[in-house]
Amino acid sequence: MVEYSSKLLDRTFGALADPTRRRILAQLAKGEECVTDLARPYAMSLAAVSKHLIVLERAGLVKRRRDGRVHSMRLEAKPMREAQAWIDRYREFWEGNLDQFEKYLDKLQTKETKHDDDK
Amino acid sequence: MVEYSSKLLDRTFGALADPTRRRILAQLAKGEECVTDLARPYAMSLAAVSKHLIVLERAGLVKRRRDGRVHSMRLEAKPMREAQAWIDRYREFWEGNLDQFEKYLDKLQTKETKHDDDK
């Protein structure tokens, strides 16, 4: 039986499934920003934002650079590219332009397990 | 900026954040299928697959048609299209010209307002 599990894809989609995290990604699209600045627009506590950032980090969607006590977060595009690729290929298959979606999924899985260092 | 319906996106991305559900969607891309047939490839119980289908249904990604005791599931395109649109949109910021342009403007503004110290 083919294994479709991909923890990175799970985490990427999971990270996108929250409006605060999507908004944080939009903020970071303008450039690197530190935790306190990122947290400013939100009503929630700094610790809550910190936890969102950890979720984004575990998904590989952002990277952290420590500069003294300040943690600067920046975007990392690769996991998003793979999420997009999943949806793109899925829709092509669905719409009849692809006939071997399962083979594609196998390939994606093999590629992703190489970077799946966590857990 | 485009306003994306938050709850629907939450549920759509949330529904995609599980390998079993992604695989179910891939199965359904081949055409309508009933719950028992969908559940056949999985080691888990039928009730577990049933719950996954409810998650997909709540995200609007599949629709259910009852034909006697048999429930046939079929794909629904709209939520997936919106998820794709979200990713497409933000990748334009992350990797495209708009991102570069905004960075350029920010840097230009910094140079114009601060003459003596660059950070």
Added chain:
DNA sequence: TCTATATTCAACCATATGGTTGAATATAGT
């Protein structure tokens, strides 16, 4: 050194996921 700032950690709470098993419900077939 002393104090303020940046950030996480720890403990807690409520709710959602992801799975189980066994019972309930609805319908098909005989």
Added chain:
DNA sequence: ACTATATTCAACCATATGGTTGAATATAGA
């Protein structure tokens, strides 16, 4: 009516999210 099949429901369990507050840690700056 009886039995088998299709599916969900209910109760339960373990873990993850999404938030809180207060303490801990690390560093910056006087």
